[in-house]
Amino acid sequence: MTDPGGVSIVVRTVSRIMIPFIQLFGIYTIAHGETSAGGGFQGGVILGTSIILLSIVFGLKEADRRMPRELLTAFMCVGLLIYSGIGVLDLLSGGRYLEYSSLPLPLPPHEISALSILGVEIGIGITVMAVIILLFFCLAGERDA
Amino acid sequence: MIYPLDLLLLLFLVVCALMAVKLRDLLDSIIVLAGYSLIMALTWVEMNAPDVALTEAAVGAGVTTFLFIAALSKTVRREKR
Numbered sequence: 001m002t003d004p005g006g007v008s009i010v011v012r013t014v015s016r017i018m019i020p021f022i023q024l025f026g027i028y029t030i031a032h033g034e035t036s037a038g039g040g041f042q043g044g045v046i047l048g049t050s051i052i053l054l055s056i057v058f059g060l061k062e063a064d065r066r067m068p069r070e071l072l073t074a075f076m077c078v079g080l081l082i083y084s085g086i087g088v089l090d091l092l093s094g095g096r097y098l099e100y101s102s103l104p105l106p107l108p109p110h111e112i113s114a115l116s117i118l119g120v121e122i123g124i125g126i127t128v129m130a131v132i133i134l135l136f137f138c139l140a141g142e143r144d145a
Numbered sequence: 146m147i148y149p150l151d152l153l154l155l156l157f158l159v160v161c162a163l164m165a166v167k168l169r170d171l172l173d174s175i176i177v178l179a180g181y182s183l184i185m186a187l188t189w190v191e192m193n194a195p196d197v198a199l200t201e202a203a204v205g206a207g208v209t210t211f212l213f214i215a216a217l218s219k220t221v222r223r224e225k226r
Contacts, residue, residue, distance in 0.1 A: 039196070041200065049211075136211055140215040
């Protein structure tokens with residue numbers, strides 16, 4: 001029982017159920033990066049893998065409709081801006097680049113540091129996700145010359 | 146650290162690496178490389194490096210397999226003798 005694309009209904013149903021959980025695990029990996037194993041890079045790769053699975057099972061057109069290339073390019077730049085923006089904020093508040101404790105927030109220093117690391121991890125995760133998906137789209141999407 | 150387990154994993158690693166080089170069918174090579182990454186991730190966990198293990202499992206077994214298969218679909222599957 002296959003559709004014209006050749007992917008069976010079992011594969012389609014299982015990936016439709018699994019993709020949200022894969023993305024949830026990726027976000028968990030990013031959010032818990034500073035206290036346990038994981039971090040921005042690993043979580044970003046897991047998030048990107050879920051979209052790659054979507055594009056394998058449901059086709060490149062569907063994946064491109066849900067995650068257009070312009071959006072991915074924007075994600076790439078936004079993640080980089082978050083990362084470097086936190087570093088520049090530290091510079092502006094009188095510390096060194098990425099010296100988190102110099103931020104003038106009404107919190108104890110280790111909590112400022114934890115919050116800033118979370119922000120940096122989120123930036124890394126967004127950039128890595130966008131780059132992984134774009135790599136796959138560019139490699140699989142181009143027609144052979 | 147459990148030394149017999151370490152030795153077993155490293156033996157599997159060497160076998161997988163040799164098979165990936167020696168196999169004539171490139172799709173088989175890619176699948177064996179994914180297995181290599183899985184065993185490598187187990188070895189990292191064994192050596193108390195779960196962070197590296199997570200990276201190895203996500204990048205080595207996941208993304209590079211997709212990328213290799215996407216690259217293989219642009220070329221021929223069997224190596225010439």
